[in-house]
Amino acid sequence: MATIKEHCCGADAFFDHKRAVTQYADYLKKGPTKVTARMIQQLENQVIKDGTLLDIGGGIGALAWWFLEKNGARTTAVEASSAYLELAEKYATEQGWEAKARFIFGDFAGMHNDVPVADFVTLDKVVCCYPEYRSILQASCQKANGYLALSYPMDGFLSRIVAFFAGLKTRLKADDFKPYIHPVVKMRQLIKEQGFERVAHDLAFPWHVETYRRVDKAEAEAKAKAEESFN
């Protein structure tokens, strides 16, 4: 398994200028990708107006741009790829969103103490870039005042084979980066233990797309009591 430091240098090298420019051009032409669009659909019913978004590993910023178009107050992007961040910043400037969109370069799990909390926290195809799911998920949950939305790959045998060959390919090219398939049940359990309940789930094959809502402590206790009396 790669160390966290290798992972982040690897992400910066793998998500390079060429890849960023291609994704940026695709976004300008076609809008958000299938998985991102699914996440947007899940979040669309929530009150975005005047809310804040923390988009971890946001790439060229598709989720953040949607959020600001919906009258969100502010977005913060934490990105391990300097090339993606540069293009995201360029887009924000072109839209006149400099005062609303903040950009932080680095490994979110390593710097989360310096990152503000937000009403919405998103991790779109990001946990699978990270060697260790617990720390990044726990830190993400701590930052989410209201909703946490994430997408991650299915964890079956086929996914592991695909991830293995994808990792092999990057290693052959001397990249440090490789994708990770994490245990779905354990990730969901961890998010629940952090005080969230799942409010939406879709499968955009081979990605799970899920939204969780922070459950108020009193609400959680009342629910547990109701379940107890039902049993």
Ligand SMILES: C[S@@+](CC[C@H](N)C(=O)[O-])C[C@H]1O[C@@H](n2cnc3c(N)ncnc32)[C@H](O)[C@@H]1O
């Ligand atoms: C597969 S891309 C997805 C980009 C974007 N969310 C999307 O759906 O188009 C994963 C992104 O996560 C970033 N990333 C991976 N690990 C990260 C970490 N620990 N902290 C911040 N960004 C990270 C990578 O640099 C990359 O831009």
